Amino acid sequence: MCARRPIPDLPTRVYWAWERPEDLSTLNTHTEAVAYLAATLYLTPSGLRTYTRRQGLRLPAKAVLIPVIRIEENFDAAMSTEQKHILRAAQLSLIVSAFVALARSERPLAIQIDYDAPQSARDFYARLLRELRRNLPESTALSMTALASWCVGDPWLRELTADDGPVQEVVPMLFRMGADGANIYRHIIVRQNDFTIAACRTSVGLILDERHSAEYLRYFESDRRVYFFSAQTWSPALLDYTRRRLSR
Template sequence: MLRHFLRRALGRLRWQACARLWLPAWIAACFGAWPGVSHSLPPPSAPERVAWLWDGPGVPDWSRAHAAVVVQHVLLRGSEVLVRPRPQAPALGPQARVTPVVHVELSLAQPPQLGERQHRVIVEAVRRAAERSSSGWVQLDLEARPSQRAFYLAVLRQLRAVLPPEVRLSITALAWWCRSPDWLDDLPADEVVPMFFRMGADSAEMRRLLVEAPHRLHRQCRQGAAGFSMQEPVDVTTVSRYARTYWFDDRRWR
């Protein structure tokens, strides 16, 4: 009887010891794959990390010294030009370096009529944003389609003419532009930021090139700066290749 009792007690102790080892791993495995649980990790270290701050006050701690703040949204739709300023200031201190960003959206449902008026609105929005820069940079976020390239180039050339010499121009670029060398060669900007996230059907191939064959991408997409998302894991080696990385968060850094 005593032997049976001791054997059962020893068995319970062994089970408890094992449970302490595998139970946390089991919980992590199950709930790590549960819908709605974030798998995002802090971005790997790089010489400079900058958060893209869209609407809302959220700011990650690691970007409080320098942040890219969207200050104005411009929607071009048909003959309409709709301008909306940022509704809420981010929670940045007075010493923070701010790169103002002007986001321009070209409607797909109602393709815009791109003419002098639209050209003037974009240039003026970026010029005024540059007046608020404390980083020495201003950024234009405009995803031009191939049929809109002539208009986009005209806007960039005009910006070079009106921006103060001490303010440098940064522009975002769709990932597939990285395989259009003649297009990127013509962009008159101080910094091109390819956005390696939300790449659609091209995502798997682009991610493969970034890791296995970055030399096949345009030189503007292999050095300098690049944009990534907190919701899309990225190879550490890829991130470390860039001097400056911009980070987007679907949750607005809440």
């Protein structure tokens, strides 16, 4: 069972809409929401580069929207860890400003950060999350995606997701897990264990076209918010197909 209360007022089915034309015009606005990529921020040696969404979204009126900002690093492989620390820290305030501006202009129930932070960037990421919570409107919840491995036996998220921590929702992504995939499958499906980090037990991110997708869906769909990613462009037909999978 869930050990943490999910973000109130958000539907329990959410579709990630990435940087491509997406048709979610048949969305059920009472039970479904869209987490759309609003911008991608690139950390580079020459400063922060911001790319805002340019592709269209077809949505019904009154759709519940969760803006997502993705952070990527574009550092020279020859850079030392210390150089990367310095560059990240120098761009922190600009990252916070981008999130705050988006939250104030759209006033969403939640805003989501998507950052596959390397281990060397965890201190920076923790500081960033705290600064985001300090500066975002109180009415805007802070959601974060998470590598599934962060939620299984990796304690670094505990403090950030405590009741008084900066993060209100963690979405472990159970797809494209690479080398971690076999261990995660064994932990969850074979041994029937939930995530060891309590905050990872309210939401989950899935894709429908991978080998173990159906097993993860059966395990998780009854008691938590499910985010769906699609390798194909969203369309009314694909949305119907996804709903049929949920109703099995």
